[in-house]
Amino acid sequence: MVKAETESAERAWRRIGAICREMVDDLPHLIPAIVATIRAEIPNYAVVPVTEHERHMAEHSRSLLHGLAERRPPNAEEIDEARTLGRARAQQGIPVELLLGAYHVMHRELWNELVRRTQATDPELAVALVQTFSVLWTWIRGITTPASESYAEALRSRHVTEATLRHRFLDALTAVSPDLEAAVPLAHALGYQPDGRFRALCLLTETWPDDRLDRLQGWLSVLRGRVHSAPRGLVTIVLTQQADTDQVVREIKRADEHCPVGVGLERPGLSGATASIADAEHALDIAERTGGTSYFDRDWLAASLxxxxxxxxxxxxxxxxxxxxxxxxxxxxxxxxxxxxxxxxxxxxxxxxxxxxxxxxxxxxxxxxxxxxxxxxxxxxxxxxxxxxxxxxxxxxxxxxxxxxxxxxxxxxxxxxxx
The missing domain is CATH 1.10.10 (Arc Repressor Mutant, subunit A)
Known part of the structure; x- marks a missing residue:
């Protein structure tokens, strides 16, 4: 009796494994729909090129389906692939919760497809499907944990790298003799277009210790356009490109409503960025006296004097x-x-x-x-x-x-x- 039940369970496993391998063959048709679902539910994934997104999802789906067919957890190579993906998404600025959300959508869609095909083939395989889900859960945990760990490592490294780049970039722009040639590759590395238009804002460094400035940079980094901030002596510079200036000011005031803010003119090119920083510093002199916000284009006379x-x-x-x-x-x-x-x-x-x-x-x-x-x-x-x-x-x-x-x-x- 026990032997017969064991043989029956084994046959059920083999049939589910065959369905999983059929799905592997059908991935070229399944993956575009799965990726479209992910991008519809998680719009932030628009920053990831569709072809790249489909390639990563196809690789993981293929590994997952083979793992289900073979009743095994992810192996070392598959875990390394998850780590690589975690690092890539961190570099692309996808929040970690959305990375994990994309994994969950993909697993959900593959599982639903497996259930649909299994029921169409043999409704009596329901018990085996329950056992298959335990393997799926092993994959979810085995893949998302290293992916999120790798993401965190890459993010820490990225923050350190970006902080270094910000300081070097602003050093080049604010030197007594600005080194605009050296600033070009640094601008590219920070996501700026060197020949684009820049606008600077200036704050008092003493009111923005490192921990508060890190939080502010985090808030500013999710805004439209490029926004980077770093202290330069007594003044902290916020340099923007294609950003909503009023929204940047609102984020600063959200952190400290009494914070004086000087706003420079929007100017073209890296030489314009240097000039806008000077504008903003002069405007900050006026803003300090009111605790408000001074715009150089409005207060230029008093700011200049x-x-x-x-x-x-x-x-x-x-x-x-x-x-x-x-x-x-x-x-x-x-x-x-x-x-x-x-x-x-x-x-x-x-x-x-x-x-x-x-x-x-x-x-x-x-x-x-x-x-x-x-x-x-x-x-x-x-x-x-x-x-x-x-x-x-x-x-x-x-x-x-x-x-x-x-x-x-x-x-x-x-x-x-x-x-």
Whole structure:
């Protein structure tokens, strides 16, 4: 009786094995559908070329079906193939959970096909199918574990390599004499197009220790386009290409809503990247005074003059003193400029009578010598106000005293009143 049951089970295994080998022969027809299902369920796989994807899936499916037919777990060579695939997906930027998800979809589709064919051939093979599933489960564990381990190793290596490349690339761009020739292969290695358009953003390094910057880089790396960040002394540079600048700023602010951000102009080529970094650094000087975001294309005048504030002090002394002693005068000048040079509109914004706004503009002219109703007087007034912010307007964590002094030494200015 036992012998008969054993022989029956063995026959069932052989029949299932024959079905598995039939499926191997049919893989050229099965694999495109399986790959299409994976790519439909996991859109991130669009970064993997279809031909490459189908080749990897065919190789693994062939090994799996032979393993099921032979009732064995994956061998050393098949495990090495899984490790190779794990490394490849890490280099292509496919998240590990999606790599494992693709394996699961493939195993599911092959199993469903095996069940369909088995039931069509002989419904009495159901018991043998249950035993076959235990072998399939051995394959799932035996393949996905080394694939994920290899993925993690490759990812760690990739992070180290990318961090080194970022530092070398930004060193080349920010040197006293930028080495644009050396920057070309580094740009390619980081995924940039050297002749494309670049935009830089600058942050204060002191507010972004290494662990926070690593997390920020992780968040930025999933955005559209290319975004890399690295500290360069007191300033951390975020260099983007074909990225949504507003979205990059939102990610930075999500990590630290009070973080000052300077945004440069979008400029072409590697020389443009160097210029955009300079733009962003100048804009950061303005952003530090508000804890907000300064765009060079909007604040270019104050940003360009910010590092000359000490030298320009004699020009702005009266305006700074007036803004300190009578901030409502400065408020009226700003409102007048921001509301179409209309006294009535400025008055509505400030909830004042138009005569009160006119009086304040005249008082500003008397105190500073600059008539805000004239072109030159308004430009000079707004520049002084952009360079000066009352101490209360500054964020508490804008910078440490040591860092501030170092920045001032670098700029060659003393800007006690222009903070």
């Amino acid at each position: 910010s590092r000359q504030a000490g030298r320009l002090t004699p020009l702005f002394d009266d305006a700074v003193r007036a803004a300190k002693l009578d901030p409502h005068l400065a408020e009226a000048v700003r409102a007048f400029a921001e509301h179409g040079l209309s006294v009535a509109a400025a008055a509505r914004a400030l909830h004042l009578h138009p005569n009160s706004v006119s009086y304040r503009l005249e008082r500003w002219r008397d105190r500073t010598g600059w008539d805000p109703r004239s072109g030159d007087g308004l430009v000079a007034s707004l520049t002084a106000l952009a360079l000066y912010r009352p101490q209360a307007d500054r964020p508490a964590t804008a910078r440490t005293p040591d860092a501030r002094l170092e920045r001032e030494r670098d700029h060659g200015t003393q800007i006690d009143d222009y903070q």
